[in-house]
Every structure is written in C-alpha cells, then in structure tokens.
Amino acid sequence: MESDTSQSREWHAQHVHADTLNQVEPDSAGRFAPRPFSLTPRELGDLLATVSSAPPSVRAWIRYPATAEHIQGLALAWTPRAVYVQWESHGTHRVWVWASAVERTQRRLSTTVRPLPQPPAHSITVRDAPRLVGLINAHLSPCGAEFVTSMTQPGGPFAVMVFGTIDAKGLRLDLSTDPARNMCALQLFDLAVKKVLGERNTAPSFEEAIAAYPWRAVLDELAFADDEADQINL
Structure with a gap:
C-alpha cells in the first residue's frame, strides 16, 4: 500500500x-x-x-x-x-x-463500518523487567557485555527501576510508560557518577525503544569513565 x-x-x-x-x-x-x-x-x-x-x-x-x-x-x-x-x-x-x-483511495466508507477497537495503553510492572532485561542483553551480548540485575522495584504508577551492573559498574535502568501518548521509554543511569548514559529513548513499544537505544555508545561512556578514574588515581 x-x-x-x-x-x-x-x-x-x-x-x-x-x-x-x-x-x-x-x-x-x-x-x-x-x-x-x-x-x-x-x-x-x-x-x-x-x-x-x-x-x-x-x-x-x-x-x-x-x-x-x-x-x-x-x-x-x-x-x-x-x-x-x-x-x-x-x-x-x-x-x-x-x-x-x-x-x-480518497473516499471514506459509510460511518456504519466499525473501526477496529484500540488496544489498551501500555503498562509495566516489576514482572515485566526480566523479559525486557533479556532483550537488552541480546543487544549487549555482541559487544561482550551483560546487564546483571540485582534488584527491581516500582518507580511510580507507570515506571519500574532495575538496579544492576555492567562490568561491575553500578547502574539503574529506568523503564516507564506515558499513558497519555501510549509510548514507552528507557534510560540508563550511572549510579557512581550520577549521570544519564545515552539519551532517554521513547518508542511505541519497549522492544522498539530497546532496539533504538545507543548501547555501544553507552559502553564507550562507561569505558571512558573508567579511564578518567584511572587517571585521577594516578
């Protein structure tokens, strides 16, 4: 079409x-x-x-x-x-x-034709976290990295926070939904330096948001932070 x-x-x-x-x-x-x-x-x-x-x-x-x-x-x-x-x-x-x-075509059918009912807005609970972390690890695996979950907790009525590590670096994964727009979002937060890694990414589904997230750039940021810390210690 x-x-x-x-x-x-x-x-x-x-x-x-x-x-x-x-x-x-x-x-x-x-x-x-x-x-x-x-x-x-x-x-x-x-x-x-x-x-x-x-x-x-x-x-x-x-x-x-x-x-x-x-x-x-x-x-x-x-x-x-x-x-x-x-x-x-x-x-x-x-x-x-x-x-x-x-x-x-340009012509519309009669209003008696019933449109398809819309699916409900996205929601997320702590039970969804393992599946989504699994999708994230599928993107990290080719880079030799893995997000290891240590704890998951609600982040409000429309969000979940997943605490864990990548290469022993403490991170928080924020997964949230926007019911008004029916969009899903994720971002990764470095707990050591109090910094967002990459930009907050939104998409119609978590699968799409995860696929579009700049995972390689995030890993590069983590490696750069390690280099900076080593130079400071020297």
Missing part, C-alpha cells in the same frame, strides 16, 4: 502483533457463503502491526477459492508486507492481504 507521510502523522496509531488480528466473517445464518482467504500467521511473520483509529479508505483485491473481488474497504492495520482490510458485504469481513493488493 502506498504511504502518505503527512496524513499518517495525524492518525493516532497503536501497535500489536499482526497475528493477533484474526479473520472476521459475518454470520451466514445457515446459507452457503464462500470464505475469503486471509494470510496465515506464518505469512504475516513475527511483525508488529500499526493499528489506526482513523482507518484510510482503500481498494483491495480479496481472493476466494474460485474467484477474486476488488472491494472498497478500510485499512485497519498494516505491516511492511501486509494490510488488515475490512469491508461490508452481507456483514463485516476482515482479512489480511498482501500489501501489493491494496491501494489507498
């Missing part, structure tokens, strides 16, 4: 795993109704889908066992390779199709 950067900024987007958005078919009331094809979880891949509260109007090719139909509908969600399309025909249908089968 073609992108429209200026318009996409206006949409309030959420992110969910694509394979959690299932095919929806209307009740056929006992009559025979051919079922359209929808992409399988394997075809969708382990990708996050962007879900819009203002779905754009699209034209899409929908395949059935013996034919294909060019429908007018809404793009409720999408990944880089696929689009979750809704249209009305004797009820509401929702299926995943390849992005190449979808084109955006």
Whole structure:
C-alpha cells in the first residue's frame, strides 16, 4: 500500500502483533457463503502491526477459492508486507492481504463500518523487567557485555527501576510508560557518577525503544569513565 507521510502523522496509531488480528466473517445464518482467504500467521511473520483509529479508505483485491473481488474497504492495520482490510458485504469481513493488493483511495466508507477497537495503553510492572532485561542483553551480548540485575522495584504508577551492573559498574535502568501518548521509554543511569548514559529513548513499544537505544555508545561512556578514574588515581 502506498504511504502518505503527512496524513499518517495525524492518525493516532497503536501497535500489536499482526497475528493477533484474526479473520472476521459475518454470520451466514445457515446459507452457503464462500470464505475469503486471509494470510496465515506464518505469512504475516513475527511483525508488529500499526493499528489506526482513523482507518484510510482503500481498494483491495480479496481472493476466494474460485474467484477474486476488488472491494472498497478500510485499512485497519498494516505491516511492511501486509494490510488488515475490512469491508461490508452481507456483514463485516476482515482479512489480511498482501500489501501489493491494496491501494489507498480518497473516499471514506459509510460511518456504519466499525473501526477496529484500540488496544489498551501500555503498562509495566516489576514482572515485566526480566523479559525486557533479556532483550537488552541480546543487544549487549555482541559487544561482550551483560546487564546483571540485582534488584527491581516500582518507580511510580507507570515506571519500574532495575538496579544492576555492567562490568561491575553500578547502574539503574529506568523503564516507564506515558499513558497519555501510549509510548514507552528507557534510560540508563550511572549510579557512581550520577549521570544519564545515552539519551532517554521513547518508542511505541519497549522492544522498539530497546532496539533504538545507543548501547555501544553507552559502553564507550562507561569505558571512558573508567579511564578518567584511572587517571585521577594516578
């Protein structure tokens, strides 16, 4: 599906795993109704889908066992390779199709078409910390480093503080959410020199925030701090 950067900024987007958005078919009331094809979880891949509260109007090719139909509908969600399309025909249908089968149009469908319910805002508890630290260590491991947790505690209603070490250096990992914007954030704090390492990073999910965090630069900062301390001791 073609992108429209200026318009996409206006949409309030959420992110969910694509394979959690299932095919929806209307009740056929006992009559025979051919079922359209929808992409399988394997075809969708382990990708996050962007879900819009203002779905754009699209034209899409929908395949059935013996034919294909060019429908007018809404793009409720999408990944880089696929689009979750809704249209009305004797009820509401929702299926995943390849992005190449979808084109955006200017016309909106009737307001009777129901948009996809939005997922709840992000939240975080101390129970989420081990999984997120595991993701962080997946990024640190290629650099020969590891964050070793010593203690985890709540940092307020929307945050968790994880105390630990990297190469025996005392650190605090701050993980927080912003319910108003439904964004996730993380930052690393050096407890010895009372300094934030790297810049506080925000993203629609913790996975994305962790992936975008400058881990190599953080390790370089820690090494530089060690060098400074050695020079002072000399």
